[in-house]
Amino acid sequence: MPTVTQPASERLSLLTKVALMYHEQGVLQPEIAERLHISQSRVSRLLKEAVQIGVVRTIVVPPAGVHAALEQELKDAFGLADVVIADVDETETGLLSALGSAAAGYLETTLTGKDRVGISSWSSTLLATVEAMTPRNTRAATDVVQVLGGVGRPNVQVQATQLADRLARVTKAVPRYLPAPGIVAGPALRDALLAEPYAQELVQAWDDLTVVLAGIGSVQPSPLLLESGNALGEEELARLRDLGAVGDVCLRFYDTDGAPVVSDLDDRVVGIGTEQLKAVPRTVGVAGGERKWDAIRGAVRGGWVDVLITDSRTARYLLGG
Structure with missing residues (x-):
């Protein structure tokens, strides 16, 4: 697996904030862009990067009765x-x-x-x-x-x-x-x-x-x-x-x-x-x-x-x- 370069601390802070707003608080991308005064395309790039570097990890939790x-x-x-x-x-x-x-x-x-x-x-x-x-x-x-x-x-x-x-x-x-x-x-x-x-x-x-x-x-x-x-x-x-x-x-x-x-x-x-x-x-x-x-x-x-x-x-x- 290729090594993923970590972003600078300022960018990492912004990336984490965007990820929390989107994935945990349910804030949509246009609203995140408006609140943080950045473009919506940048929000999208930050969310993708959050997945790439492991800040956001997707897991599947099967419900009861599913095998x-x-x-x-x-x-x-x-x-x-x-x-x-x-x-x-x-x-x-x-x-x-x-x-x-x-x-x-x-x-x-x-x-x-x-x-x-x-x-x-x-x-x-x-x-x-x-x-x-x-x-x-x-x-x-x-x-x-x-x-x-x-x-x-x-x-x-x-x-x-x-x-x-x-x-x-x-x-x-x-x-x-x-x-x-x-x-x-x-x-x-x-x-x-x-x-x-x-x-x-x-x-x-x-x-x-x-x-x-x-x-x-x-x-x-x-x-x-x-x-x-x-x-x-x-x-x-x-x-x-x-x-x-x-x-x-x-x-x-x-x-x-x-x-x-x-x-x-x-x-x-x-x-x-x-x-x-x-x-x-x-x-x-x-x-x-x-x-x-x-x-x-x-x-x-x-x-x-x-x-x-x-x-x-x-x-x-x-x-x-």
């Missing part, structure tokens, strides 16, 4: 495009609300109006996100495209389509649905479903997505999720755990390092493939809570998400704190 430094540290540690951290809440309901509000705020400020948004299957976190979004007067996205069929019992699978519909409504986008189960009995049935004309159009649309909004699933689903029927069965989950799986994004499972876990499930998923998913410019993962720590860590290690929206405890865990 800018922690977000930056997490971005740098995992090479993420962005991180949004919500304050932790020990209750499941409170955590969902905090994550949903944080994710809604992120989407409302970053969707350009030209984005083509993919949304994965129903989850409580994504539902909280969409419910927290404020309907726009202007279009926030051109299309909302379902990238995964419904998961769980048949009477629950329809929730995936309903979620896509709700996001399309708040963004004033055109909804594009995948009214099919997310997992089927075998690859032949999967291929038959995806061969339908409407499904073929969706598969092609997945190549053009600019954003995907996804939850990060755990192989240890919550009791509430299991009770709702919106999860894989315990036998299927046990097989995945035996293979080393810790979590999934859009039912594409990975291990603790984020490496894909290969299983027969891959050929039975009616939804976006791993290569298509990772080719999307921005995948936004929304997840938090101790139960999902291993799943979230695998997701950021393996590049399954580009943007992470999580809670402060999870962020510190990921950083080893």
Whole structure:
């Protein structure tokens, strides 16, 4: 850093006086010039000099609930495009609300109006996100495209389509649905479903997505999720755990390092493939809570998400704190 020459004491006194009047007393530059009988351009030069020599120093004091430094540290540690951290809440309901509000705020400020948004299957976190979004007067996205069929019992699978519909409504986008189960009995049935004309159009649309909004699933689903029927069965989950799986994004499972876990499930998923998913410019993962720590860590290690929206405890865990 170059050495800054200090001005003479008389000039330093004037410079300090100008800085105090402007920064602490709130006196505007024209009034300072009038009071001190100097030109306004000289006032401006003195204020710039006060910054250069360190008489005036700018600091940023984050308000409560803002975690800018922690977000930056997490971005740098995992090479993420962005991180949004919500304050932790020990209750499941409170955590969902905090994550949903944080994710809604992120989407409302970053969707350009030209984005083509993919949304994965129903989850409580994504539902909280969409419910927290404020309907726009202007279009926030051109299309909302379902990238995964419904998961769980048949009477629950329809929730995936309903979620896509709700996001399309708040963004004033055109909804594009995948009214099919997310997992089927075998690859032949999967291929038959995806061969339908409407499904073929969706598969092609997945190549053009600019954003995907996804939850990060755990192989240890919550009791509430299991009770709702919106999860894989315990036998299927046990097989995945035996293979080393810790979590999934859009039912594409990975291990603790984020490496894909290969299983027969891959050929039975009616939804976006791993290569298509990772080719999307921005995948936004929304997840938090101790139960999902291993799943979230695998997701950021393996590049399954580009943007992470999580809670402060999870962020510190990921950083080893």
